[in-house]
Amino acid sequence: MKNFNFWNPTRIVFGKDCVPLVGEQVSCFGQKVLVVSGQASARKTGVYDRVLQSLGKAKLNVVEFSGVKSNPILSHLRQGIDLARREAVEVIVAVGGGSVIDEAKAIAAGAVTEVDVWDFFVDKAKINQALPLVTVVTLAATGSEMNWGAVITNEELQQKFNISSPHLYPKVSILDPTVTFTVPRNYSAYSAVDAIAHVIEGYFTGTDPATPLQDRLVEGLVMAIMDATEKIMANPEDYDARATMMWAASLALNGLTTAGIGLYGFPNHMIEHSLSALYDIPHGAGLAIVMPGWMKHTARQNPGKFAQFAERVLAIRKPSPDEAAMAGIDALQHWFEHIGSPTTLAAADIPASDINRIAENATMLAEKWRLKAYTKEIISEILTLCR
């Protein structure tokens, strides 16, 4: 096991009907509140109104900022920062999924500095402070509610880049599984893929092989996510399944599964970021396309770990590690299809002739994410396996 620091100060308020607790929580951090939200769904489902009611009850002064896109974009982020500054808000409340929370984090960091916010994303400036952030989660997927990262797309440059800083941990995140009852089938599937991808990246790329505890945690998370997703597909209002999925998604990217595994990368996310930057497809769908190809490519070098995954998570036993690895990858790909996700470029109407262009785009992140082994050629090879 490698040396690590672990610190995760986010307070989780989890459970049925806990949205009305938001006002009391927010009032610990300030009186003037910027409420950040997406395009429509939180309004449709009534969650947004319940948040505003609770903030009103706590006598907080609310400024609203809506319209965050799925795959949030820099121009909208800049508007949010301007508004937060102009109104001198003291605390930010995000009502939404990962996109809304990510943009809210970037607003929180951008509102308290003269630095141009994109400089944080291209490592030209460092985040030294941020406004306190409280989140009300409406989609269980990205884990942003319990971590220190955020991803924004610079739509002019077609760059989907990330920031991370201990200042970006939400102070409090409110997770009410009933809020996710209305998440449609396809987004429920993409969410499962995303959460699985989060734990699998570290599991398969960590440089220290001696991490049996972390392996067990990842395997347990994946089994729980798959089982819960089956139940959600059968009954979208299965509370326990939605709750399991929601808590699993938070634990999948809160530092728990990667503590001690050494250096690790997010190569699937890196390639996917190019898919969603170029084609604006849902992040989880993009991951379901990239992962099987990436796994096939990578298992050639390290079939043992893939065989372990196949055996422990999918109960697959084969005479050789190579066979077990490949059977496990096939089974996972079939499961992604079974829950309703595309798993090939073709299924998402992305022509194979674009592979060169996607690979070109992905190399921009390879440097930033210290994945230099992923040359344009390697990425093209992987994408060829994703056709």
Add this chain to the structure above:
Amino acid sequence: MKNFNFWNPTRIVFGKDCVPLVGEQVSCFGQKVLVVSGQASARKTGVYDRVLQSLGKAKLNVVEFSGVKSNPILSHLRQGIDLARREAVEVIVAVGGGSVIDEAKAIAAGAVTEVDVWDFFVDKAKINQALPLVTVVTLAATGSEMNWGAVITNEELQQKFNISSPHLYPKVSILDPTVTFTVPRNYSAYSAVDAIAHVIEGYFTGTDPATPLQDRLVEGLVMAIMDATEKIMANPEDYDARATMMWAASLALNGLTTAGIGLYGFPNHMIEHSLSALYDIPHGAGLAIVMPGWMKHTARQNPGKFAQFAERVLAIRKPSPDEAAMAGIDALQHWFEHIGSPTTLAAADIPASDINRIAENATMLAEKWRLKAYTKEIISEILTLCR
């Protein structure tokens, strides 16, 4: 899944040779430091000197307080509180295992109030503040380094009672697995039993059965602990095994495995507290005696969960849940013996004729711990299965 709040703000600094980082960490919280330690082992192994050196390098003003007993006692705790007040220390550093950390927590709470410290243990007073605490862990077992609880024995009243408060989370815990290389075989075994007991209590007593994710986390932790302990027994200086054990022990009682499981109890700990209060045996050894008996008693009502444990953790398959449950309990008991722990009262030289007296003592905690179903008769029945 039941509603829950999760918050764990302890910062973990984990890894090889990280003890010298203590000075820098402590200096964030104050200049005048009370260093709390045990009877001898931290001095013998050199860890204590390395801590003092690091504190000296950070130019901190050190007051030493040693002699904490395994199963720490109230009279010594009172001395520590007096010293902390007299010297007006600003921060506490615990160098030791769970006993030292627990007493340091109680000193931290007791030093900043006029309330008699035992009032916190008998729920006559509430902890509203505490001095900041930094720990340097020398034994991977109790999880105290990453939680909000502490246990102290009132030796006059023969009561081993606990406190818990969010103010008791250590600010920073320094976990260097190499420090545990010198932990003797028997204490390495007791540590494994203790950590397993911590996760099993919630697993088998949680009131909500719909917690598949929490189940998977517990099962993964137990498998990792058992595997690491085998390796430690074969080679006490197996770094990765010691590291796995150390991190597993922290995760086993930091709130992770119990979040969402509803009400749950610590009946094994309750009965064991009476064993170690009356006979001063190591806590882990006491747990290895109590657990098989408690499990046999409890599996009669709920064999399904015990069968799940047997199947997933111990790869035991039997025609009926009852058979699987009992085979699993037997296998765990044999494993406790295999690593060198007593698993019966007789093996610890506790006469069966004392069962009445032990049960009498344990009922004192049953009320405090909301385990009223555990009457003297029930506890006697369980202890009879532990003979």
